[in-house]
Amino acid sequence: MDAYLAVVAKREVREYLDRPVPEDVLTKILQAGRATGSAKNSQPWRFIVLVDREHRHDLARAMMAPRNLDRCAVAIAVVLLNERLRFDAGRVAQDMMVAAWALGVGSCPNSVRPDEHDRMRQDLGVPPEAAVATIITLGYPAPGQPRPRPTADPEKIVAKLNRLPLEELVHREHFSG
């Protein structure tokens, strides 16, 4: 799929088919994370792949949206080794989600409830100086959910986006109005 199309068409998918994501597809998604740039190439992230259904069910209680983790096919917890580098966590998560979309796989970033973060960290064996930046839930989209369409026209998608218009987002030379 064209990179521009993948970036503008990627929507969050929160309902998934009961169909596993093949290991080679999952590996490509993880490679997209691995390839992501970071400050001084520090790669301040680690990825925990969560496949086991019971494990995900237990972890789901700690999430803002438990259902996503409970019902997905597989999830990737993005562990940030240095909490100051939040920009890098966003980059790596989005790269994996856009790559997944281009491979036909839906995804959603998921926040851990702040009051459950310590428990989540302990449960996953994440060291105290690190943080669980997000948990990406993944799976093939259920009927009615947004889905990747490789032949879609990106301009039509851009025209319908529920986002602020460029006129409001973009400034030239200085921030104004």
Ligand SMILES: Cc1cc2nc3c(=O)[nH]c(=O)nc-3n(C[C@H](O)[C@H](O)[C@H](O)COP(=O)(O)O)c2cc1C
């Ligand atoms: C930092 C961050 C945290 C998010 N946390 C959740 C979450 O806990 N659960 C959820 O269902 N979606 C979560 N989302 C997804 C947003 O709701 C979504 O990106 C936004 O509504 C745009 O969705 P769209 O691209 O499908 O229009 C999160 C997004 C970001 C960037």
